[in-house]
Amino acid sequence: PGAHTKKKQPAERRTIAYLGGMDTTEPVAYDPTAVEAKWQRAWAEQGTNQVDLDGATRPFYSLMMFPYPSAEGLHVGNLFAFTGSDISARHHRMLGYNVFQPLGYDAFGIHSENYALKVGAHPMEMTPKNVANFQRQLERAGLMVDWRQKVDTSQKDYYRWTQWVFLQLHKQGLAYKKAAAVNWCPNDKTVLANEQVEGGFCERCGAAVEQRFLEQWFFRIGDYAERLLHNLDTLDWSEVTRSAQRNWIGRSEGAEVAFKVTESDDVVRVFTTRPDTIFGATYLVLAPEHPLASTLTTDGQRDAVLAYQDQTTRQDIITRKSVREKTGVSTGSFARNPATGEDIPVWIADYVLMEYGTGAIMAVPGHDERDFEFAQKFALPIVRVVCGPDETAETPLTEALTGHTSDHKLVNSGRFDQLSVAEGKAIMTQWLEDNGYAAAVVNFRLHDWCVSRQRYWGPPIPIVYCDACGTVPVPEAQLPVELPHIVDFKPDDSGISPLARHEEWYNVPCPTCGAPARRETDVSDTFLDSAWYFLRYPSARNDAVAFDAERTTRWLPVNSYIGGNEHAVLHLLYSRFVTMALFDGGHISFDEPFTQFRAHGLIIRDGAKMSKTKGNVINPDEYVAEWGADSFRTYLMFLGPYQEGGDFRSQGISGVRRFLDRLWGSVRDAQRGGAPDRDVMRKLHQVIRKVSDDLPTLAYNTAIAAMMEYMNTLRRAERVAHVGEVEPLVQLVAPFAPHLAEECWRVLGHTASVFDSGWPAFDASLAAESEIEIAVQVNGKTRGRVHVPVEVGEAEVLKAAMADASIAKFVTGEPRKIIYVPGRLLNIVV
């Protein structure tokens, strides 16, 4: 009785609406296994997913981050990423673009090699098996991938061109070799790039990274810092990614100031971002590794300095870079502060790092926490040169005053007193420059990219060393420098590559003079493989060039790239650098590889990251087998906002599967005679608009919700749906559940693929409501709602509202003000 039974519908009529008057016990569920296998086969046979690489008139390059083919197989994270990209690609195709969506394998690298070592396999034999397993899993996922253009970075026909890329950079002077302190992972027994070190630990295995001095190949990515940073402003990229790159590049503006050493011709150059505080510089500090450190040391200090330098060298990288109690030692020398004219002591301390700036600083203990701490410990003078609104030049400093506002003024700074910090910075820098003491400079945190790896499973660096000719690049015609099949590929602690144990491999005649010479025995970083793979895809089967000029012009730069943000400062930065370098070398006509990049979120489970140790890893195979790839794909897209990720719950799939079953049921039973219902068509066009708007912003979860809502409308219509009501829905669902949509499309009588059927056209006149609901508020509190024809104005709405007793009772006296938001709300202020 009462409210519960008011809207209740007879059950039989419900059933008829679903099953089209057929036997009421017949289930509506479809069989995804059969449907999916059928269409995967058909698409492969008919080349549905292939694009005309040479004739496309509206090219659209949709890229996803190619996976590293692990032995564990495809991860849900992979599928989540790929599905999001696939939906975008399929949608673009239906909008009329010629979509190229390739995929391949990032098969070289420490990952694969370490796994092979662990299980006692050989990477050259293991990798093809893993690739085959991935291929099987990916084919079941129903991605619209043009597999003809597959790449595998560990194959000769690919790494030959990786070596070619190295040679181009070398030719342009962007590759150089130097002995340097590098990050050494004692566990992986190889050098790591700075980007591969997280807080002093190897980002791969977590081992504490050590410093070693080795001869390494570097790429001059540092020279591109300004450009890499500047271009970020114009790229259509996720903000999280741009911000991570900005932080990593770490630009800071300041000045390089020269301090002449007293009674010597030596000059200590320091970098500072606060030239305005130079009057407060009471001592200088050199990094222990600084070349002048020994030069400036007086005889009396020599033993102490040597001991300190020795102590520093033996530190591991984590300790070296961690914040701890300040230590240091005086050189015994002095240098002149150009601003004050005073001679200030020169110290050596390990809180100054050789790799940043000039490796030397002017210490302003009054306004830098570290300098303050150091000055206190070693009883060095602390001078205030900035004071806040409530302070004077004489107010004692109990701690370093670092932050500042426009109210902070310079003090104890001679004729610069009373300038604001910002003014001081500009005027002081100018004054220092005019007098030859300083130059305005920009400093970057970004360092050159170390690409040498003392490992086996990668492309050999194409360089030969000859006693007579020196460092000789391998001629391009002699590429690839093949990676030999060796048994003893295990790395060791020597810092020498496994290839260096094979004389028969590294002893070669010099390409220039023919004299006996020796190959470089290091291989290149895996990130070089992936820094240019997007250039290779369109030309993947071309053995003559790295990338065909015409195809590259047609397809690149990439229109849409979707991937994980864990690659923000590795792969994505390196790819941009290599692209810029190839542009500068005249090989390509664009200097940014990815016009649009979107970072997707992370799939977690039970509120935690998936990991084998927690036992909460999802095996996609199981879910695909139980629910079908279409349901699994759609669920992954439904569980949260794509760009934020979400929590995977097995139970959640059932709701999506029910939706697809219902879609299947209404397509199968759709009525052909008669005309579609006006009210239903209105809802349909509203959904077309919603889904069309949501797809470009990757708002997949709300697009799915809207389609489900429309499906509910169809079911509640208490009649069999008309073909005209379901057909466009099939097209909207197609990017999400491609197999089922294709099946439905055939059932609806079409002979060509739904992906070539276009995108449903939105008709605003059909979507328009004739009657609208207006919320009525009294003093801002919602007290009821009225239904009025869409065209009526404020007066009629107010009249309708006052006619409702439950609203009118709150309106005591004459309204003071009426606020009317057309089509939405009426607020009566009394």
Add this chain to the structure above:
RNA sequence: GCCCGGAUGGCGAAACCGGUAGACGCGGGGGCCUUAAAAGCCCCUGUCCGCAAGGACAUGCGGGUUCGAGUCCCGCUCCGGGCACCA
């Protein structure tokens, strides 16, 4: 410390430009069908008070602007991510 995100029912989440908070889905409750179960279908489901009609309270916390704030402003807390003895 600096820079990016974020916080909404039992749960995952919606909410255009400041305008009906909680769409959609899961879970839960009740019902239909069934010999029974499963499946399917129908209804209900933010919290509190109330027999009901209805009312009050609700978007991490504290203020503010506004006729009206999840949304804007100021000040915090907590969570995720990036950078960090970076001068």
